[in-house]
Amino acid sequence: MATLYSIHPQTPQKRQIDQIVDALKRGAIMLYPTDTVYAIGCDMNTKSAVERVRKLKQLSNDKPLTFLSSSLSNISEYAVVTDQAYRIMKRLIPGPYTFLLPATKLVPKLVMSPKRKTTGIRVPDNEVCQAILQTLGNPIISTSAHLPDDDGDFPTLGLEKARLFDSMDSLVDIIIDTGVNPGFEVSTILDLTQDEPVIVREGLGWEQLQNWIAVMS
Numbered sequence: 348m349a350t351l352y353s354i355h356p357q358t359p360q361k362r363q364i365d366q367i368v369d370a371l372k373r374g375a376i377m378l379y380p381t382d383t384v385y386a387i388g389c390d391m392n393t394k395s396a397v398e399r400v401r402k403l404k405q406l407s408n409d410k411p412l413t414f415l416s417s418s419l420s421n422i423s424e425y426a427v428v429t430d431q432a433y434r435i436m437k438r439l440i441p442g443p444y445t446f447l448l449p450a451t452k453l454v455p456k457l458v459m460s461p462k463r464k465t466t467g468i469r470v471p472d473n474e475v476c477q478a479i480l481q482t483l484g485n486p487i488i489s490t491s492a493h494l495p496d497d498d499g500d501f502p503t504l505g506l507e508k509a510r511l512f513d514s515m516d517s518l519v520d521i522i523i524d525t526g527v528n529p530g531f532e533v534s535t536i537l538d539l540t541q542d543e544p545v546i547v548r549e550g551l552g553w554e555q556l557q558n559w560i561a562v563m564s
């Protein structure tokens with residue numbers, strides 16, 4: 348049974364954030380809100396926890412995991428950022444965008460794409476996420492929560508929060524409740540590994556991004 352933390356969405360309680368971070372450092376995995384959907388995550392540097400997230404998400408090791416970073420300067424530690432990529436990200440973060448970038452050696456192999464040596468990084472516009480990230484001091488894994496049905500897996504997009512919490516209660520160690528219902532749109536994925544930015548997945552904010560890219564071109 349997971350430990351439930353009721354956290355204020357705008358002013359997260361430091362004591363509870365400290366308790367969550369301490370558990371993450373010891374290998375806990377959590378269900379937590381982002382600026383898009385509820386996600387399953389853990390400390391990126393805790394291998395056993397990352398493996399648990401992969402198993403829960405049913406991902407093979409050749410599929411990359413997205414992780415959340417606290418800032419643009421923090422991103423540069425984990426990814427190769429060109430001048431063009433920097434200008435684009437500076438305009439878009441924090442926000443509902445995942446950036447595909449070449450990974451540095453600081454990114455664990457379990458997290459990156461082994462074939463392309465790339466990784467997906469986000470800087471969330473969410474106070475609880477930011478409080479956890481800044482207290483932890485390194486990125487956290489972020490993969491959208493999902494539930495099994497008769498045909499396989501489906502995202503929790505649009506599900507009632509109570510149902511989501513109940514379904515995940517025995518699968519994660521921590522559940523964070525901010526009193527806000529889960530979002531229903533995933534992040535927009537922007538590939539910045541090539542000369543020109545490419546929208547790989549249309550999610551929250553993609554139309555604004557498309558219009559901005561058109562103006563830049």
